[in-house]
Amino acid sequence: MSTSPHIVEVSRDQFPSLVLQESHNRPVLVDFWADWCQPCQMLIPILSKLAEEYAGGFLLAKVNTDQEQELAMEYGVRSLPTVMLFRDGEVADQFMGVQPESAVRELLERHLPGPESDALRAGREALEQGDAHTAVEQFEAARRARPEKEEIKIEQARALLQLGRADEAEALVKSLPMDLHQREDVKRIESELHFARAAGDPQEWPALEARLEQDPDDPEALHRLGAVRLLQGDPAGGLELLMRLMKKHRRYGDDAGHKGLLAAFELLGAHHPLVNEYRRKMMALLF
Missing domain, CATH: 3.40.30.10 (Glutaredoxin)
Incomplete structure (x- = not known):
């Protein structure tokens, strides 16, 4: 030893x-x-x-x-x-x-740490403290210092998502080399982007909640509010709405419920306690 x-x-x-x-x-x-x-x-x-x-x-x-x-x-x-x-x-x-x-x-x-390391460290600390604006700026500085280091885009995309700047985050992710798309953290960001697109304009969410209360099977409300729940840290609520969408409306949005569940599994990770439960429910509907 x-x-x-x-x-x-x-x-x-x-x-x-x-x-x-x-x-x-x-x-x-x-x-x-x-x-x-x-x-x-x-x-x-x-x-x-x-x-x-x-x-x-x-x-x-x-x-x-x-x-x-x-x-x-x-x-x-x-x-x-x-x-x-x-x-x-x-x-x-x-x-x-x-x-x-x-x-x-x-x-x-x-x-090993290079000229971008101080900016990377500052960006990570800012993100941990909830200051996504500063994080984006620091990650941008890190990218200028080491433009060949593609991995920095992943951290900047995560910070952009926290600011609601999904289009910019998506552009960064799409510009990554293909091998980086196999990384688990990139797959999670792609899942977040999926739900950010599905959730749409936050100003419309209260009206969607009212629609869902009036009609628990409203497909658009199920789809978009399922995405909202997942983005807001309510995986049980989000998975339940997407499961209901898959049960009731397989044709809606080209099977949006099924696709949403698959994206949710990527977002939550294989070891999340709800993933196996809802994967079994999803498979039961498929077969």
Whole structure:
């Protein structure tokens, strides 16, 4: 076991905090290895040397795959060693097999803080404090500093959505490279955009509420208010309205209820307690 503060051994229970959460602060390099793996033993000194050299610029997290087989399977590890670099809770880069020190160093340099880091940090802090205006400005500054770093657009799009500037957020998301569209956070933003378009003008929402009270099966009210509920943090209310829309009006909006439920599942994430319940209900209607 290493005594270095820059190297940690990680279990499945520790992975969310030591890897996913920490990767929002700095890159985390995760080494999936095993005692019996000779190439792993050849790579370990290289990774350890770099962890000490960078002195906290990144965290080296070691996962013993013999002890953490489920974690290795979850991340699709098929050969050893496999090394993944996490940024902002996602796998940002990876390699398999023994690599020369120069190649590992090149990978790290692509992800270590650059001239945009101060603006990014300020934007994230502003967003956490509810100041989306400042966040948008800081993310824009970060993009000017590193225009080739496409990931910054994701954070700026999230801030724009909080301001209700869905068209600008959508333009940023559409300009992302195709590989970034596979990221879970991008899929969630795309789902939010889906519901922002469906919800429409907030000034019309009170009238829609009145219509729904008069007619609980009004398709437009079900659709738009289902989107409103989800955007306002009421997933149970939103899912229930979309489920009713799917039950009563399959032809409305080209099966808008079904499409809305699928978008809601993306927005909430697979582990949300309501997702499995409503996925079962949706499948029962389909079959």
